[in-house]
Amino acid sequence: MADITNTFAGIKSPNPFWLASAPPTDKAYNVERAFRAGWGGVVWKTLGEEGPPLVNVNGPRYGAIWGADRRLLGLNNIELITDRDLYVNLREIKQVKKDWPDRAMVVSIMVPCEEAAWKAILPLVEETGADGIELNFGCPHGMSERGMGSAVGQVPEYIEMVTRWCKANTRMPVIVKLTPNITDIRFPARAAMAGGADAVSLINTVSSITSVNLDNFSPEPSIDGKGSHGGYCGPAVKPIALNMVAEIARDAETRGLPVSGIGGITTWRDAAEFLALGAGNVQVCTAAMTYGFKIVSEMIEGLENWMDAQGHASLDDVIGRAVPNVTDWQYLNLNYVTKAKINQDMCISCGRCHIACEDTSHQAITQEVDGVRRFEVIDEECVGCNLCVNVCPVENCITMEPLAAGETDRRTGKKVSGDYGNWTEHPNNPSRVAAE
């Protein structure tokens, strides 16, 4: 059977599934339940500096969007870092690590942007026996107004500086958690690397307003009629996170820097995709908050079963396997020609493919053939965009079929070339590099 034990930035865990720093990891009670359920590790809910604990709002903290059957697709929160006493947290961390030595225990930290503050807290954390620290440079709400969280994460120079302080003041591996609320994720990643980070983790939450109450015109969640932007997470952010992970994995400067993948991971499949795009392990928050800790067993077994079926012996066989296939648009093969094909036995005649293509795309799907309701692709018009595939309610009913070399594309009337040819060499490209 596939071996899914994991070593990330030198930290060992029995599987690559960690709980992200968030409410599920805020106290010993939750973390012990998580470990019992099988989670490989946790990043403890972010600790702040010594002193009176933070206060959270006392009204609702979450906003959400849902899909069909009220399935939670996106969650937004305005929670701050831990609101429990620093020493209570440290005592619990120490106890849990002692009781669960084989699980990864990473402690998330966010203190003001002064070296003294970091110097003060690092030995306290180290004393617990924790395996590593994660620097929370990501939180986009509340803490950022106080010059922490994403206020640091949005300035590469600060990231580098704080990372360097931490590396200088602890023996523990340092993971830098990045905010997605920037224009190019490679800059903060490069800064973390320059500061000596052992790894980066991403993404933290995306700044967001999920909805507006149309009775009182307050953003949700509404605190006494007012709302504040929150941090968005859950399945809806997965595509954003995947891209950012891939950007770091294939950037010449940061290539090889361990990445802990976070953002919308809900099933083993999501996790496998993050690993394939270069993540060394994954962290989960919303899925656990939606369904409870038990989901980890589906993730573990699903990953193992898939690896067995594919013949992948260990995570090293999987991690980064998709990275070489991520490229720039200009290098995509323009000689690859596909046509949509509708499986008439599976088609339930809902007509959605037709209207999507007819109204908004290329008029390439019939509504009637010989006077009867029937949906067929018109190869002469189909540009192969696959919009129809994505709107069809029946999975695999429409497939994209590549044309073989030598076949004629009935839309262009041209024969399909078997050679690779991209935009950089295309005759329509004014700045093409002449092919020798």
Place this chain on the structure above:
Amino acid sequence: MNSKQHMSGVVAGRLDASDIEGNFQDLHPPLNAHEAVVAADRCYFCHDAPCVTACPTSIDIPMFIRQISTGNPLGSAETIFDQNILGGMCARVCPTETLCEQVCVREVAEGKPVKIGLLQRYATDHAMDSKNEIYKRPAASGKKVAVVGAGPASLACAHRLAMYGHEVEILEAREKPGGLNEFGIAAYKTVDDFAQREVDFVLSIGGISIRYGQKLGEGIALEQLQSDYDGVFLGVGLAGVNALRMEGDDAQGVVDAVDFIAGLRQSKDKSDIAVGRRIVVIGGGMTAIDAAVQAKLLGAEDVTICYRRGKEQMNASVFEQDLATSRGVVIRHWLQPEKVNTADGKVQSVTLEYTSQKDGRLAGTGEMMTIEADQVLVAIGQTLEASGLGLPIKLDGGRIATDADGRTSADKVWAGGDCTNTGDDLTVTAVAQGRDAAEAINKTLKQ
């Protein structure tokens, strides 16, 4: 146990009033808000949706369902009412399993259609309970139309005419409006006096008046209406019924099923409706099923429907047949009544002959059987009784002949609903025909 439960003969109050009340609860209880959203989520918002094509009134079903899921049930109801002002009743009585839901793509895909009927009820109930004014009559057009009958065809016609500002006078033979919505539909499909509430809702647009006890053919001649009004619509339904025409058909205990149901529908708590201990129902349509089921719910011990052809030929849908059998009704096929056996003028049993289909023709086999009964409910079809109406109008198959717009052979006279020769005998078809005739009348009046 009620002491009358096993009494022979035709007896009222076989069950306690509270049991009867329990038996006649809503057949399909309404969806609550949560159920409605879950059900609405399943709709794919099909393009040129098959369900719309199957609905005789062509309600934009994907649109009204989408409006439910976006939290706009009032807008949803408007979408429905724009096509079908009796959308509330249709949501309750349409045989959706042979109309919209039969062709829903999710029925095709999974054998589980979107619950279109129940969703339609959810939206229309919401609108009718909210007391919002949905339709406002525009300035009077100065034209006046006579509408004969106050059943679904006529109500739909009257409402559409009022939407164009025409004045409508409805002449109804009975003392109450609604037609078969009020007197025919099974009680468990339209509980809580819904039929009358719906009539009030239709009339609330204004410009429509109803005169009761006005029977065409009795003191009112069509020619008179043609000269007094700018247009005439006939929505008289089928007032006559086919009789058994056999030995014993005049015995005490032989009852026409339509009359039986009408009596039941008008009764306050139904404990005064007499039913036999053993009942034979003759017929194979919706009326036979409804009469049988309701007799059973009133406490009859054995109820047997005898139909002269096979299961497939029954006019009642499979759903209706299953409903009957689930309530303990026995359905027997290939049996035709021969005579009603009596003693002291009362029904004792029914003798029936086995039938079979030979060379496409139905024929008795000569073999007989007898079923004990103290009541016989006759449901073998309704007729127009055109002669009583004194109509100088072309008929077709015993009903009023119309063109696609509902126009009859008589000048300025349109017709719709059961009394015409087109479409199924369904509430929703009557509504569609009444509405479309109104459109045609309006066009003519505007010329």
